[in-house]
Each structure stands twice: as C-alpha cells, then as structure tokens.
Amino acid sequence: MRVVVTGAAGNVAQQVLPALEQRYELRPVDLADGDLSDAAVAGRLVADADAIVHLAGNAQPSASWDELFAPNIVAVANILAAARKKRVVFASSVHAVGQYREGIVDSHSPAAPCCSYGASKAYAEAAANSHCYQFGGSAICLRLGACTPEPPALDALEHWLGPEDLQQLVIRALETPVRFAIVPGISANTGSRWSTANPIGYSPTQDSANHRHLVETATGWATCEGAAV
Ligand SMILES: NC(=O)c1ccc[n+]([C@@H]2O[C@H](COP(=O)([O-])OP(=O)(O)OC[C@H]3O[C@@H](n4cnc5c(N)ncnc54)[C@H](O)[C@@H]3O)[C@@H](O)[C@H]2O)c1
Numbered sequence: 001m002r003v004v005v006t007g008a009a010g011n012v013a014q015q016v017l018p019a020l021e022q023r024y025e026l027r028p029v030d031l032a033d034g035d036l037s038d039a040a041v042a043g044r045l046v047a048d049a050d051a052i053v054h055l056a057g058n059a060q061p062s063a064s065w066d067e068l069f070a071p072n073i074v075a076v077a078n079i080l081a082a083a084r085k086k087r088v089v090f091a092s093s094v095h096a097v098g099q100y101r102e103g104i105v106d107s108h109s110p111a112a113p114c115c116s117y118g119a120s121k122a123y124a125e126a127a128a129n130s131h132c133y134q135f136g137g138s139a140i141c142l143r144l145g146a147c148t149p150e151p152p153a154l155d156a157l158e159h160w161l162g163p164e165d166l167q168q169l170v171i172r173a174l175e176t177p178v179r180f181a182i183v184p185g186i187s188a189n190t191g192s193r194w195s196t197a198n199p200i201g202y203s204p205t206q207d208s209a210n211h212r213h214l215v216e217t218a219t220g221w222a223t224c225e226g227a228a229v
Pocket of ligand 1: 006007008009010011012013030031034035036037054055056057058059060070071075091092093094143144145146147148
C-alpha cells in the first residue's frame with residue numbers, strides 16, 4: 001500500500017514513521033514539499049497514494065482562528081477533496097471533546113471543544129464524516145492525547161498515548177475496513193476517564209502509570225481551562 005504521511009517532520013510523525021516504513025511504500029511530506037492549504041498542492045501530493053495519514057496542521061491549543069484557518073480548516077478540506085475515496089487517517093485531538101470534565105469520554109462522545117484548536121479538530125471530524133457519507137470516502141479520526149515518549153506532566157497521565165500504541169493505532173486505522181470512525185487515541189492508562197473501546201481493533205498496551213515516577217511537572221497538557229461563567 002502506498003501511504004502519504006503529511007506533517008512528516010512533526011513530533012507525531014517522527015514517532016510513527018519508523019513503524020509505517022516497515023509495512024508500506026511510504027511518502028513522507030511536509031511544508032518543504034508544498035503548502036496543503038493550496039488545493040493544487042494537496043492534489044499533487046496525494047495523487048499516487050492509496051491512503052493518507054494527515055498529520056500536518058497547527059498543533060497549538062492556544063492558536064487563534066487566524067492561525068488555524070489555513071492549516072486546520074482549508075488544508076483538511078483540500079485533503080478530503082484530493083483523497084476522493086481513498087482512506088484518510090486524521091489527527092484529531094482530545095481538545096475536540098475537552099469540555100468534558102467528568103465521566104467517561106468515549107468514541108461516541110459528541111464534539112465539545114474547549115478551544116478554537118479543538119473546534120478546528122471537531123470541524124475535521126465533521127468534514128470527514130460528511131465526505132464519507134456524501135462521496136463514499138473512508139476516514140478514521142484519531143482523537144489523539146499527549147503523544148510523547150513519556151507522559152509530559154501529571155495532568156497528561158489520563159490521556160497519554162505512548163509511541164508503541166500510537167504506531168498500532170495508525171496501522172489499525174489504515175488497515176481496518178470501516179468506512180468512518182472516531183477513535184480515542186489514548187493508551188491503556190490506569191484510572192483514565194477515557195474509554196479506548198473502538199471499532200478498528202486498536203488494543204493499547206502502554207500505561208502512563210508505569211511512567212508516573214518520571215513525571216515532575218503537575219500541569220502542561222490538560223485540555224484547556226473552561227471559561228469562567
Ligand atoms: N503532539 C501531540 O501530542 C498531538 C496531540 C493531539 C493531536 N495532535 C495533532 O497531530 C498532528 C501532528 O502534531 P505534531 O505534534 O506532530 O505537530 P508539529 O507541529 O510537530 O508538526 C506538524 C507539521 O505539519 C506541518 N504543516 C503545518 N501546516 C502545514 C501546511 N499548511 N502544509 C503542509 N504542512 C504543514 C509543519 O511543517 C509540521 O512539520 C497535528 O494535527 C496535531 O494537531 C498532536
């Protein structure tokens with residue numbers, strides 16, 4: 001399978017590419033290959049692909065709409081249009097459901113973004129869903145937690161996604177014949193409110209509890225603070 005990975009120079013891609021290289025004919029692309037907010041560029045970069053792992057985007061939860069519009073809205077629309085019926089794996093985020101402060105969060109939790117960045121990810125999920133419904137495409141949206149080799153802070157323990165689980169998740173998302181799904185991108189973290197139940201056979205094995213002793217900072221990765229009422 002020929003797989004284009006966008007955002008290939010980024011943090012998430014660097015953790016997942018080694019596993020993908022062993023299974024697929026891989027084409028990693030990043031800004032140096034062209035800006036995906038240009039529809040012609042998106043069309044050119046994915047033309048020969050069988051599937052796309054779309055990781056490119058503005059990954060900053062503090063970003064403004066001015067900063068998000070081109071990379072997280074226009075580029076997503078361009079990727080979907082260019083992909084047609086090809087499988088697209090999208091990097092969504094826990095920020096798409098960041099308003100949920102208690103109770104279980106799972107793949108059926110409706111989008112409830114905690115910030116503009118989270119809203120841009122909710123848009124990507126909805127755009128991918130409508131693309132599948134309207135045009136017969138195929139998309140898996142991964143609500144990624146903290147994708148780091150070790151949990152970066154105490155408030156990331158419940159939604160950490162370890163590198164081995166991230167690799168398994170992306171492979172399952174590429175290979176499972178499900179037309180559309182939203183899948184929590186979370187490891188099997190002890191005590192987490194995140195359900196990892198999913199329809200693509202992702203079965204996480206890493207647990208942030210095993211790294212807790214390495215975590216020195218209390219905060220830094222939680223979904224955004226809610227607005228004062
Ligand atoms: N890092 C995490 O823990 C995390 C968590 C949840 C979701 N995500 C999502 O995963 C994806 C990857 O995150 P990351 O941490 O690797 O981000 P990153 O900033 O490290 O990498 C993103 C890459 O996308 C490229 N890019 C940005 N705009 C582009 C454009 N218009 N055209 C082409 N390339 C463009 C950048 O050059 C960069 O190399 C993002 O969509 C992010 O929102 C990341």
